[in-house]
Amino acid sequence: MTGQLVTLDAMVTCSSDPSGGLGVSFFDGSELLATAPVSANGHSWLTTGFTATGTHDITAAYNGDDSCSASNGTTTITVSQAPSPPANNPGCLLCGLIDFQVGDIHNEVSVNSHNVTRIHK
Structure with missing residues (x-):
């Protein structure tokens, strides 16, 4: 490509x-x-x-x-030509939830279908 x-x-x-x-x-x-x-x-x-x-x-x-x-x-x-992303909303490039814990600290990181990342404490 x-x-x-x-x-x-x-x-x-x-x-x-x-x-x-x-x-x-x-x-x-x-x-x-x-x-x-x-x-x-x-x-x-x-x-x-x-x-x-x-x-x-x-x-x-x-x-x-x-x-x-x-x-x-x-x-x-x-x-070949590299594929073009969809026009207005590329959709979810990497959607999901990552859950991690270090000692007593517990956090979640989520990515929604608008590619907005949030850290939940």
């Missing part, structure tokens, strides 16, 4: 440690999102969010080094 963070994970397979290279560049189509380092076990992660709905062609391009060849891979993800 738009605005929601996702973590992209690219795996570099090489007979030696791939972390000495220039990292993995993540692209959304032709737009560079970021370049992230590669760990010794070959993983490279990027946490990002998308503002545009629809399909996104994500490419992870490993830049290579002296012992590991450059490589890339592409996948397609679909981003």
Whole structure:
């Protein structure tokens, strides 16, 4: 969904440690999102969010080094629109009653359908 963070994970397979290279560049189509380092076990992660709905062609391009060849891979993800809250009254987002007691002190916290919070002593 738009605005929601996702973590992209690219795996570099090489007979030696791939972390000495220039990292993995993540692209959304032709737009560079970021370049992230590669760990010794070959993983490279990027946490990002998308503002545009629809399909996104994500490419992870490993830049290579002296012992590991450059490589890339592409996948397609679909981003949907985040749901809109109802117009005038979002209803009860978190309704209910919480009852807690510390020693001789007893309190209740309630949230009603208008999202009004009250502390009862």
